[in-house]
Amino acid sequence: MSEAAAAAAGQQQYPAGTLYLVATPIGNLSDITLRAIHLLSLVDAVACEDTRVSAQLLRWMGLHKPLVALHQHNEQSAAQGLIDRLRSGERIAYVSDAGTPAVSDPGAVLVAAARQAGIRVLPLPGASSTVTAVSVAGDTQAQGFRFAGFLPTKAAERRTVASTLVGQPHSIVLFEAPHRIRELLQLLAELAPAQTLTVCRELTKQFETVHTARCADLPAWMQADPQRERGEFVLVLHAAPALEQDGDLPTDALRQLRVLMRELPLKQAVSLAAELSGSPRNALYQQALAWKSEADGDDRDEGDGDSGDD
Template sequence: MAVSDQSLLRQAAAAAAGSQQYPAATLYLVATPIGNLADLSLRAIHLLGLADALACEDTRQGGALLRHLGLHKPLIALHQHNEREASAAVLARLAAGERVAYASDAGTPAISDPGAVLVREVVAAGHRVLPLPGPSSTVTALSVAGDTAATSFAFAGFLPTKAGERRSALQAVLGVEGQSQVVFEAPHRIIDLVALLAELAPQRRVTVCRELTKQFESVHTAEAATLPAWLAADAQRQRGEFVLVLHAQAPQAAADDELPPQALRTLALLAAELPLKQAVALAAQISGAPRNQLYDAGLKLRRGADE
């Protein structure tokens, strides 16, 4: 980026975010792009200009980000292996009344990234911590999953690498009702993960996000049973960083012939306005309940209405 462009960008950031208060002696957690540099917010750009120092997971990446903006700041390396020790350098600057920004390599700090220990240490020392929201691969993946059966979500992150522990962890994640579960995976383990998903929960819908926000990003939603073949069909699908959304498991009925009350209410509302087959299909999509049970329940509703 040319110098004039950098100046114009910082001016635009100041115009958009300059009215906000940025108190001194404060740690600022800055969310950074997960793949597309254009996702860096104007407020983050303005704050990085105000900061007296930047603590970062990787000083090479932190330095490159500052150079892109035409900024020069002292850098503090703070990563998972030295977070407690490096926090002391941040605390010293805060005690001197400085503003310190912290950015992990990508996304929001302390979400499967360093930052939580730093926040705890700063708060314990009596200093303020303020967040600058922005990119998050977890929320980005959830937004395109379309999991209508979920009432909440949980972040599972990276599963254990040992086979037995991995299986147990995935079984536990799959056993939770009503929640979307977000799982991270590296390219060299993605084949094993989808194979395990296909074995343990073949009918579970899964959204596979690859290289989110980058040039060759892809999003694919399908039943777990189909994923090994889909992945094997194109070697490109096995490359990059992965975020998987395991769609929510519908609540189990109390008995084989009993549907959850919410599924019955949804079916009744739809069946009052639509043909039974269409009402059942929509109710199954919304509630996650089995179509055959919904169809039987719909027939009962129709018979009751005719009597």
């Protein structure tokens, strides 16, 4: 393995005194790149999120390197020690437990400290659960995507943040743990039942699952098989339904808005209709204003006619 990696990636220079950010597999070990294997064979030390996880990966590659723990609880203090070693001319690699470092994982503090110290930082691309999930979601209406990661754990904060993510013109990428996945799916079913969601479970592993459906249908789908709750999740909330070519909003959204306007103040009706349908709030508001203006005009016409008869 090391010989093949050296043959494929050994021609490039790997300067000393450099911090290397190395992407590692998100599940399937064979997704490691040859360049990553070669670089890890050259470095003086490997900084990592969890030394146990990284030691296992290095053993699989036949490598033995000094490991330095750098995680969310010690990133500030550990970073300074690594900066001193980099200044002395060492090559240091940083890896998180899985995927690309500093994307919802530690690493950003270390990178910022290295740049501030004038130390070169080079990335070695590879596996990313975010990009993997977006690629398999097939969201043809999305205007790009936004990475949101894990939502707050407290229910009120979670709902507040989630409400800002629905109805957007781009895909939203979320992470979730198995013990909270049902709660998140139920929340999205309430906030954006008509929007589409792709649920990715255990990406690249033996029992990976990719399932796409309307948010409204996913709580029942999850509940139908307890095995579906196991593992780590990446979710892609698809872009809100696009406006029809003639400029009208989707029929379901219009119907919901009309019903809500009969019972609620205009702004409250629009806000709730946007959450329920996943349609753009501004478009719903403009439609509501147009209906209200028409209704006011009809009322005035009827009033004028009655006055004339009297």
